[in-house]
Each structure stands twice: as structure tokens, then as C-alpha cells.
Amino acid sequence: MDETATPDHHAQPKLNLGLPEPALRDLDLDLDGDTLREECGVFGIFGHSEAAAITALGLHALQHRGQEAAGIVSYDGARFHSERRLGLVGDTFSRGEVIDRLPGGTAVGHVRYSTTGATILRNVQPLFAELATGGFAVGHNGNLTNGLLLRRELIRGGAMMQSTTDTEVILHLVAQSKRSQFVDRFIEALRALEGAYSLVCLTNKKLIGARDPLGIRPLVLGELDGCPILTSETCALDIIGARYIRDIDPGEIIVFDESGAQSHKPFPPKPPRPCIFEYIYFARPDSIVGGRSVYEVRKAFGAQLARESHVDVDVVVPVPDSGVPAAVGYAQHSGVPFELGIIRNHYVGRTFIQPTQSIREYGVRMKHNANRAAIEGKRIILIDDSLVRGTTSKKIVRMMRDGGAREVHFRLASPPILYPDYYGIDLPDRGGLLAATHSLEEMREIIGADSLAFLSVDGMYRAMGFAGRDPANPKFADHCFTGAYPTHLTDQTQIEPQPRQLSLLAEAS
Numbered sequence: 485m486d487e488t489a490t491p492d493h494h495a496q497p498k499l500n501l502g503l504p505e506p507a508l509r510d511l512d513l514d515l516d517g518d519t520l521r522e523e524c525g526v527f528g529i530f531g532h533s534e535a536a537a538i539t540a541l542g543l544h545a546l547q548h549r550g551q552e553a554a555g556i557v558s559y560d561g562a563r564f565h566s567e568r569r570l571g572l573v574g575d576t577f578s579r580g581e582v583i584d585r586l587p588g589g590t591a592v593g594h595v596r597y598s599t600t601g602a603t604i605l606r607n608v609q610p611l612f613a614e615l616a617t618g619g620f621a622v623g624h625n626g627n628l629t630n631g632l633l634l635r636r637e638l639i640r641g642g643a644m645m646q647s648t649t650d651t652e653v654i655l656h657l658v659a660q661s662k663r664s665q666f667v668d669r670f671i672e673a674l675r676a677l678e679g680a681y682s683l684v685c686l687t688n689k690k691l692i693g694a695r696d697p698l699g700i701r702p703l704v705l706g707e708l709d710g711c712p713i714l715t716s717e718t719c720a721l722d723i724i725g726a727r728y729i730r731d732i733d734p735g736e737i738i739v740f741d742e743s744g745a746q747s748h749k750p751f752p753p754k755p756p757r758p759c760i761f762e763y764i765y766f767a768r769p770d771s772i773v774g775g776r777s778v779y780e781v782r783k784a785f786g787a788q789l790a791r792e793s794h795v796d797v798d799v800v801v802p803v804p805d806s807g808v809p810a811a812v813g814y815a816q817h818s819g820v821p822f823e824l825g826i827i828r829n830h831y832v833g834r835t836f837i838q839p840t841q842s843i844r845e846y847g848v849r850m851k852h853n854a855n856r857a858a859i860e861g862k863r864i865i866l867i868d869d870s871l872v873r874g875t876t877s878k879k880i881v882r883m884m885r886d887g888g889a890r891e892v893h894f895r896l897a898s899p900p901i902l903y904p905d906y907y908g909i910d911l912p913d914r915g916g917l918l919a920a921t922h923s924l925e926e927m928r929e930i931i932g933a934d935s936l937a938f939l940s941v942d943g944m945y946r947a948m949g950f951a952g953r954d955p956a957n958p959k960f961a962d963h964c965f966t967g968a969y970p971t972h973l974t975d976q977t978q979i980e981p982q983p984r985q986l987s988l989l990a991e992a993s
Contacts, residue, residue, distance in 0.1 A: 485921065487862065490495045490624045499992045501650045501661030502570045505630060506865075507659045507837040508691075509880030510556065513766070515898070516584065520564075520654050521969060522816050523597060523625055523626070523633065523701070523766060523908040523909060524548055524549055524550045524594060524595060524596050524597060524609075524623075524624065524625040524626075524716075524908070525540050525546030525547075525549035525550055525594070525595045525715075525716040525717070525720070526546075526592070526593070526594055526624070526625050526682060526683070526684040526703070526714070526715060526716050527542035527543055527546065527592065527593045527594075527623075527626060527684065527713070527714070527715045527716070527720055528590075528591065528592040528593070528684035528685075528686065528693065528713065528714045528715070528946055529542075529590065529591055529708070529711055529712070529713045529714075530589075530590050530691035530692050530707060530711055530712050530713075530740045531589050531590065531690070531710075531712075532589055532590075532708065532711040533589055533742075534588070535558055535586075535588060535589050535590055535591035536556055536558045536583050536586035536588070536591045537760075538591075538708065538724050539556050539558075539591040539592070540556065540573060540578075540583060540773060541723050541724050542593065542715055542720040542721075542724060542775075542988075543556070543573045543593045543594070543595050543720075544573045544574060544577075545717070545719045545720040545721070545722070545723040546595050546715070546716055546717060546720050547573055547574075547595060548608070548766075548768055549595055549625070549716060549717075550595040550596045551572055551595070551597065551598035551976065552570065552596050552597050553568065553570045553571065553595070553596040553605075553607075553608040553609075554568075554569055554572070554573045554576060554577060554593065554594065554595045554596065554608070554622065554932055555567065555569065555596075555608045555609050555610055555623075556568075556570035556577065556591055556593040556594075556610070556789070557586075557591065557592055557593075557610045557621040558586040558588040558591040559588045559589075559590045559591070559613055559619070559649070559686060559688060560585060560587040560588030560589070561588065561589075561679055562614060564619040564621065564686075564688075565586050565587060566610075566612050566621070567582055567585055567586055567603060568608040568609075568610075569581075569605075569608070570605060570608065573595060577708065577869045578720055578735070582976075583664070585809070586983065587839045587840060590686060590691055591686070592610050592621055592622075592623050592684045592685065592691070593610065593619065593623065593687045594608075594609035594610050594623035594624075594625075594684075595926045596608060596609060597910065598960055601788040602835050603654070603888050605728040606647050607617060607645060607648060607649045607702055608618075608743070609622070609623045609624060609648045609649070609651060610622055610623040610684075610779075611623075611647065611649070611651055611652055612688070613655045613659065615655075615658065615659045615685070615848065616659070616685070617666050617669070618687055618688045618689075618865065619686075619687065620655060620658060620659075620681055620685065620686070620687055621650075621685065621686040622651060622654055622655060622684075622685045622686075623660060623683065623684045623685075623889065624651040624682075624683055625650075625681070625682045625683075625701050625703075625716055626679060626680035626681040626682060626700065626701040626907060626908045627650065627679055627680055627902065627908040628650045628653070628677055628678060628679040628680075628681065629678045629680075629906050629907070629909050629971055629972060629973050629975055629976070630676075630677065630678040630679065630972070630975055631653055631679070631975065632650070632679075632975040632979050633975055633978060633979060634657070634676060635652075635653050635975050636649075636979075638653060638656045638657075638660075638668070642659075643660075654673055654674075654677070654683070657671045657672070657673035657677075658670055658985075659842050661673060663671065664666050664830045665685070665691070666687060666747065667692075667737070667739055667746075670685070670692065670694075670737065671748065674694060674737070674750075675751075677696070677713065678972050678974055679696070679700075679906065679970050679971055680692070680696050680698075680700035680701045680759070680764070680907035680961075680971075681694065681695070681696045681701060682695050682701040682702060682703040682716065682732075682910055683695075684694070684703075684715075684924065689742070690739050690740060690741045691714065691733055691740040691741075691792055692737065692738070692739050692740075693705070693736075693737070693738045694732075694736070694737045694738075695732045695733065695734055695735065695736055696699040696734065696735070697734055697735035697751040697754055698734055698735075698754060698756060698757040698758075698858050698961070699733070699735070699756040699757065699758050699869070700757060700759050700907050700961050700970065700971075701716075701732030701746070701759065701907070701908065702716055702717065702758065702759075702773055702774070703716065703731070703732040703764060704717065704718055704721070704728060704730070704731050704732065705728075705729045705730050705731070705732055705738065706717070706726040706727055706729055707716075707726060707727045707729055708721075708724055708725065708726035708727070712740045712745065714738070715728055717767055717768060717771040717773070718771045718772045719767075719770050719771045722770065722897060723889065724761055727761050728772070728830055729776065729966070729974050731775075733749070734754070734756045735749055735750075735751040735753065735754070736749050737750065743854060752840050753969075755957060755959075756959075757907075757958065757959070757960060757970040758773075758774055758960055758961065759880075759960065759961045760944070760960040761905075761909060761964070762774075762778070762899045762963075763776070763778055763781045763782065763785075763855055763948070764785070764809075764870060764897070765868055765869050765870060765898075766909075767810055769782065769808075770921040776828075776948075779809050781947065782810050782813065782869075782870065782897065783807035783809050783810065783812055783813030783816070783946065784813060784947035784948070785813065785818070785897040785898070785939060785944065785947045786810030786811055786812060786813025786814035786815075786816075786817070786867060786897055787807075787808050787810065787813040787814065787816065787817035787947070788813075788939060788943045788944070788947040789810065789813075789814055789867070789896075789897050789937075789939045789943070790817040790818040791817065791938060791943070792937070792939065792943050792981055793895060793937035795865065795893050795935055796863070797862075797863040797864060797865045797891070797893060798819050798821070798862040798863045798864065798866050799819055799821050799822070799823040799825065799858065799859065799862050799863075799865075800814050800815040800818070800821065800822050800823070800859070800865050800867060800885070801825030801826060801859065801862075801864045801865065801867070801875075801881060802822075802823070802824070802826070802867050802868075802898050803826060803852075803866055803867065803868040803869075803898055803979070804826055804827075804828040804867075805826075805829065806853070806868070806869040807866075807867045807868040807869050807897070810867050810868075810869060810897035811867035814865070814867050816831075816893070817855075817906045820865070823855075823858040823859070823864075823889075824854050824855055824858060825854065825859040825889075825980040826852050826853070826854060826855060826880065826884075827852070827853050827854075827855050827862055827864075828851060828852055828881075829850065829851055829852070829853070833929065836858050837892035838842060850898060851906075852880060853885065854883050854884060854886065854888075855887070856887045856888055856965065859884060859887050859888060859889045860887065860888030860889070861889075861890055861992075862888075862889060862890060863887055863890050863893070864882065864884060864889045864890070864892055864893070865889065865894075866881070866892065866893065866894045866895065866933075867896075867897060868894070868896055869894050869896070869898060870896060870897075870898045870901060871896050871900070871901070871918060871919065871927075871938075872901060872911065872916075872917065873897050873916060873917070873918055874918040874927065874930050877894065877931045878931045880931060881931050882932060883932050885932075891934045892933050892934055893933055893935045894933040894935070894936045894937075895930060895936075895937050895938075896936075896937070896938045896939060897939055898938065898939055898965075899939055899940060899944060899965040900919030900920075900936050900938050901917050901919055901920070901964050901965065902917065902919055902920045902964070902965060902966075902967065903915070903917075903920070903963055903964050903965070903966075903967045904917070904964070905964050906969070906973055906975075906976065907971075909964070917937075918930070922940075924936060932951065941962065941965050941966060943960075944965075945959070947974035948960075953966075955968075990992040
């Protein structure tokens, strides 16, 4: 996915046409206006001689969760070492000299897409601080819904913040705790948090993982050469040949040190509410999330979509890449042939070109182009994972018509997005969400399709193996569709004006 960050000298060189940077930002948003912005990814390993190199490989597998920046902190038994960079993992941590500057048998890493805090080097995680108990590094996937309030309270109490990300409040809360044992200090800090978090943390003796009490964000445990690994997705275990052991439970804190592993569950148990968007969009298709194959779930979404809203067409065409599994499921259930009617260019760098307004209309073709041989003269049904603003969908429908398609129908393998997210997904406020401000017919007219339909909320749950959505006990964090937020939204209700997570999409609306 494209971000608006300006890379440092470690990133790939860009073609400089002497055009203003805002034009580039506008194009990035224009191309990705219908996409969800990724969260972040975390990785940690304890007791391995090649800890930093393995962490870099794990982060590479998690690159889809954040492309703005990456960082690794290691510990060699005497000192902590930190390397943080703007840009992609492959551009910044593939060099031997960078890994050589990260010695030690324990490391934690992070890939970032900012949901709070600007894209500047001081916000790149893992964040590190020297506490009274020794060094402490933390990488965070998620978003705290009371992070702004905690930040203000900490600053009033004399804390000096070095970043603008909500993750830093965790460092200060741990530092201010009066408990004698580090784990107790850490638990006390987590008790103050609201929202979503999966954490990997490093001290001079321990690797620590933690997951919020509702399990909104994922965290899994693996093992390589007898060394424990904590990471966001199982695909990061696959890339290094590690063995999956289990998911970290919601509300669990797991600690690894020289004596072994200790599990703590200090929070009252609650019905889990993992984020449904992990299955719809965020997780890699080859990952296993909550015991389910993401690829198979997305196929099931597509099959359910075909049950609910099929129309007589000649071919099923996915919007690449995130729409492919659902399109496969749709085609298999409906019996309509699957065709790659859109070819995606995977080699468009985030800073490839800075276009003038006169060529902006051609921007979508930098990433997608019609495969005329597959669609010309045919009635096609486009399958995508979700719809946010509608800008890219409109361009893709037009591209299909220009490519010779006789009819263009559009189907979304998730329900209409009606509400913003506050747990790590960068979505616009309601005014920037097409489905929140327009009827189905109005949306169809805006994107120019012959018909438009979304997967129903109950259909989404049926595809997950349930009879439907139980309003009294929803199994997932589905608030973007239903408005049923699983936690308090303290920053939204107690702080005015509303300085919620930075939303690139909202800025461009």
C-alpha cells in the first residue's frame, strides 16, 4: 500500500521531475482511496544467536502490515542496540552492516503504519528508554483509545515525551510504577490502558508479549531451534521455518527469561472480540488467525456473497490483490469462470513519480490495467474486499468499460463500512465513508457500476461458521459495520476538539 511519508536516504531513489511533493501525496491517496490502511506488525525472539537477522526476516513477512518504517532493538547481554529506519524492511535491513550493528541473542522488531503520530524517525518503533530497572523496548500493534488522555496526564505530572505516538505512554507508565518486580510494574501499566494492543517488549533479562483483554489485535507464539518467538501472524513464522505453538490468549502476558516461560492473566476474563478486518483485509492470506485459514475464510466470504447477490454474468474478475480469494470463492460457488481481468503492476514504488494535475487521471493505471482479452464484450462482476471512499472503485469500473466490458457489476466481500475505527485501522471519520453518507443506489451511480451489493453482516458471520451475528454476544470487533465499539472511547468523548488518529484518507476527502 502507498503511504505519504517521505523516505530518508535509505529508501529507493525516486524519479524527480521537479514537481511538488503534495502532488505525490494526492496521487497516493487517489490510487488507494478505497483501501484500508494497514496497522502495524511486531516480532520478537529470545535466546537465538542470529536474533536480529531472524527478526528482520520476520518483519519482511509482516511488511503488508506497515510500510512507512521499520525498527529492531537487540540486547547482547551488556548493551541495547537500536536501528530504526523510514522505509521498507528490504530497503533498510537487508544490508549486512545494519544487522551487524544489532548483536545479541534477543531482539524485538516492528513495522509501522502510523495511526497516531507523524511519520518521523522519533516515532519509529520499537521505542526504547532507560528505566530505573534497566533498558526497556516496546513495539505496539494497535491503538489506545485513552492514549491522548494518558499522555496529557503524564505531561502534567512532569513526563517529557520524546515522540508523538501513543505507544510512549506505556514506557512512562512502567517507569512511574512503584511495584518492586518488573512484571508487576508492566501489569500495572497495562491496567491503565484502553483500546487495542499487542505488544512485544524487551528488557535486559526478558522477552515479554501482551495482548489486550478482548484480543482485538493478534499475537502468536512460535519456536525456532528451541527459542520462543512472538509475532503478529503465522506467516512470519513460516518465512524462517519456525513452528507455530499457539495464539497468545486475550488478556495474557507471557514472559520469557533464562528460567523459561511464565504466563500471567491479570485481567477478568471477557468474551474475546478479535478484529474481523484481520480476515477481511489485514492478515496475509497464508496466515492462520484464531485457528482459521485467512485464505479459506476469504473464499467463504466470496461464496456467501454469491449466495446473497449473484447476477447473470460471463466472468468473475477480482480487484487485485486483496479481492482475489473472495473472487475465487464467488466463482466456485456460482460456477461463473474466474478471469484475471485486471493486471496489477507490483513494481510501482511509493515515490515513483510526482505527477502534475494534467496526468493525474492516468494515475490508477500505474497500479492496475485492464486485461482486454479477458473482458472485452463480456458481462463481468468485479469482486473487492471493501469500499471506503469509492474513488478507486470508480476508476476501475471506468477502466473495465474502456477495456470493452459490456456490463460491469460490483460486489464487496464485506458489509458497508459505516463507522470509523479507533483501534489501529486508519479510516476516515463518517463524513469520509461513502456508505455512511450515501444510499446503495447513490453509491452505484457514483462508481458507475450496473449493480452494486455488499456482503451482509449476518452473511459475514455465516461465512465464519456462525448462524449469524448475535447482538448480545458478537464474536468479533465489527464496529466499523455495526457501530458496536467493544471498549470505551475515552479520547473521543472526553477530549475536544477531537484529535483522533491521523487519517490520510480524511485529509484528502
